[in-house]
Amino acid sequence: MGFNSFRSCRRRVPLVCISAALLMSLAGGANAADITQIVHARKAHFKTLGRNDKFLRDEMHRSHPDWHWIGVYAKQIAALSNALPTWFPAGSGKGHGVATQASREIWEKPTAFARAAQRMKISADNLTRDAAKHDLNALAFNARKLGQSCDSCHRVFRTRSSWW
Amino acid sequence: MANTKSAVRKRVRVWDLPTRIWHWSVLILFAICWWTADTDHMRWHLLAGYGVLGLVTFRIVWGFCGGQTARFSSFVRGPAGVWRYVRKLLKRDGDESLGHNPLGALSIIVMLSLLLLQTILGLFAVNDDGGASGPLSQWVSYETGRRFAHLHAANFNLLLLLIGLHLTAIVFYRLVRGENLVSAMIHGYKSHRASGETPYFVTPWRAILVAASIFIGVVLLVRI
Numbered sequence: 001m002g003f004n005s006f007r008s009c010r011r012r013v014p015l016v017c018i019s020a021a022l023l024m025s026l027a028g029g030a031n032a033a034d035i036t037q038i039v040h041a042r043k044a045h046f047k048t049l050g051r052n053d054k055f056l057r058d059e060m061h062r063s064h065p066d067w068h069w070i071g072v073y074a075k076q077i078a079a080l081s082n083a084l085p086t087w088f089p090a091g092s093g094k095g096h097g098v099a100t101q102a103s104r105e106i107w108e109k110p111t112a113f114a115r116a117a118q119r120m121k122i123s124a125d126n127l128t129r130d131a132a133k134h135d136l137n138a139l140a141f142n143a144r145k146l147g148q149s150c151d152s153c154h155r156v157f158r159t160r161s162s163w164w
Numbered sequence: 165m166a167n168t169k170s171a172v173r174k175r176v177r178v179w180d181l182p183t184r185i186w187h188w189s190v191l192i193l194f195a196i197c198w199w200t201a202d203t204d205h206m207r208w209h210l211l212a213g214y215g216v217l218g219l220v221t222f223r224i225v226w227g228f229c230g231g232q233t234a235r236f237s238s239f240v241r242g243p244a245g246v247w248r249y250v251r252k253l254l255k256r257d258g259d260e261s262l263g264h265n266p267l268g269a270l271s272i273i274v275m276l277s278l279l280l281l282q283t284i285l286g287l288f289a290v291n292d293d294g295g296a297s298g299p300l301s302q303w304v305s306y307e308t309g310r311r312f313a314h315l316h317a318a319n320f321n322l323l324l325l326l327i328g329l330h331l332t333a334i335v336f337y338r339l340v341r342g343e344n345l346v347s348a349m350i351h352g353y354k355s356h357r358a359s360g361e362t363p364y365f366v367t368p369w370r371a372i373l374v375a376a377s378i379f380i381g382v383v384l385l386v387r388i
Contacts, residue, residue, distance in 0.1 A: 046293035051306045053294025058302040077294075148207065150295030154204040 031125060035096045042087045042102070052076045053146070056127070060139060067134050074124075074131040074139075077146070081124035085117045094159075103159045116153040123149050169332035176356040178363060180231040180260050180347060181369035182222075187349050190219050190279070194323075201320075206296030210286075210386075216384045218375075220276060225374050231365035233263025238363075240273065253341075262356065262363055265306040271333070275326055282319050287386070289313035299386040 059065050090108050106113050109155040123146040130139040193215045200209035217240040225238040239261070241249070264272055287381040290309025301309045337343045348354040 049295040050290070050292050054301065054306050054309065057297065061302050128334035128370055144207075145224060149204050150293065151232040157202075160202060 035092055036098045037091045038087075038089060039098045039100045039102075042092070042100075044088055045083070049077065049080045050079070053143075057143060060136065060143065067131065070139070071128070074127040078121075078124040078128045081117075081121045084120065085114060088113075100143065101158045101160070103157045106157050109156075113157055116149070116157065120146065120149040120153065144146040173355045173357060175353050176362055177352050177365070178233050178264070178354050178356070179352040180234060180365045180371075181352070181368060182226060182230065183234045184349055184352055186219055186223055189264075190216065190223075192220065194327075208292070210296065210299070211291055212388050213283060213286045215383055217281060217287075217385075218378050220279045220283060221378045223276060223279075225378070226371065229366070229370060229374070232363035238262075239264040239266070239269040241269060246270060260295075260363065268333070271326070271330060275323075275330070277349075278319060278323050278326060280314065282323060285312050285316040285319060289316045291371075331345070346386070 052073045056070060056077065059073065088102060088109060090163050091103055092100070093102050093107060094100055123142055127139060127146065128140040130142055186278075193212050197209060198215060200212060202204070229235075232238050244263075246266045246269075247333055253267070253353050261268075287298040287310060289312040290297045290301045290303050290304070291313065292310065297309060298312070304312065326359040333347050338343050343354070
C-alpha cells in the first residue's frame with residue numbers, strides 16, 4: 001500500500017467520532033456499572049489522540065506539508081488534551097474488574113495530575129497556534145514538547161506490566 | 165599435567181578490539197533501551213535504538229571484512245559440525261574453538277537476527293497515544309504501526325530469553341569446561357593449545373571506516 005493511500009485513508013477520519021468521544025467523557029463520579037464503559041472510552045480517547053499525533057507528525061515530515069490538515073489535527077489534539085482530565089472520574093482505576101493502566105496516583109495526587117494535564121494542554125494549544133502561523137520549526141519544537149509531556153505523565157500516572 | 169603436545173598451552177589473542185567494543189556496547193545500549201522503554205524516556209529510547217541498529221549493521225559487515233575470528237566464514241558451521249561439537253561438549257579436552265564455537269555461532273546468528281528484527285520493528289512502531297513513534301512510522305498506518313509495536317515488544321521477550329541462554333552458557337563453560345569467556349571478551353586473549361593456529365587480524369582503520377560509514381547511514385535513515 002502506497003504512502004498516498006495512507007494519506008487518503010487518514011483524511012477520512014470522521015471528525016464526528018472525535019466529537020462523540022468527547023461527549024462520552026464523564027466528569028462526575030462513576031458507579032460500578034459505568035466503569036467498564038468509562039475505561040473503554042478512555043482507551044479510545046487515547047488511541048484517537050495517538051492517531052492525530054501520528055497524522056500531524058506524518059504531515060510535518062512531508063516535503064510540502066498541507067497546513068489545512070496540520071491545523072485540523074492540531075485542533076483535535078488540543079480538544080482531546082483539554083478534555084483529558086475528565087476521562088478519569090473517581091472510582092475508574094484498577095480493581096473494578098476491567099484492565100486499565102491508570103495508576104492510583106491519578107486520584108491520590110490530583111494536584112500533580114492536574115499540573116501534568118495542564119502541561120500537555122499548553123503544548124497542544126501551542127501546536128494550534130503554530131499551525132495557524134504555518135511555522136514548521138515552532139510546530140516541530142512544540143510537538144517534541146508535547147511528546148515530553150506525555151512521557152513525563154506516563155512515568156508517574158501510568159502503570160506498566162512487568163515480568164516480576 | 166599431561167605430557168601430550170596438546171596439553172602445552174599458550175596465551176593467544178582471539179578477539180580484536182572492534183569485536184570486543186561491539187560486544188560491550190551492545191550490552192550497554194540494550195540495557196539502556198530496556199530501561200528507557202520501561203520508564204517512558206522515549207526520546208532516549210529512540211537514540212539508544214538507533215545505536216543498536218548501527219552496532220548490529222557494523223557486526224554484520226565486520227563478519228565479512230573483520231579479523232579471522234570475527235568472520236562468519238570462520239565460525240558458522242552446518243548441522244553436522246554443530247552436532248559433532250555438542251557430542252564433545254562435556255569433555256574438558258574436547259573441541260577447542262579459537263573464536264566462536266559452532267554452538268556459539270548459532271547463538272550469535274540468532275542474536276544478530278533478532279536484534280536486527282527488533283530495530284527494524286522499532287523503526288516502524290507507533291506509540292499507542294502518540295508522543296513517540298519510530299522514524300519510519302510515517303510509511304505505515306496507525307494500526308500497522310501498533311502491530312509493529314506489539315511485535316517489537318514480543319521480540320524483546322525473545323531477546324531476553326536468548327540473553328538468558330547466553331548467560332547460562334557462560335556459566336556452563338566456566339564450571340564444566342573451565343573456560344572464562346567473559347575475561348576473553350574483555351582483554352581479547354585466551355589460553356589455547358600451543359600447537360594451535362594463531363588467528364589473523366585486520367587494521368583497526370578498517371573498523372573505523374566501516375563504523376563511520378554506518379553512522380552516517382543511520383543518521384541519514386532516521387534523520388536525527
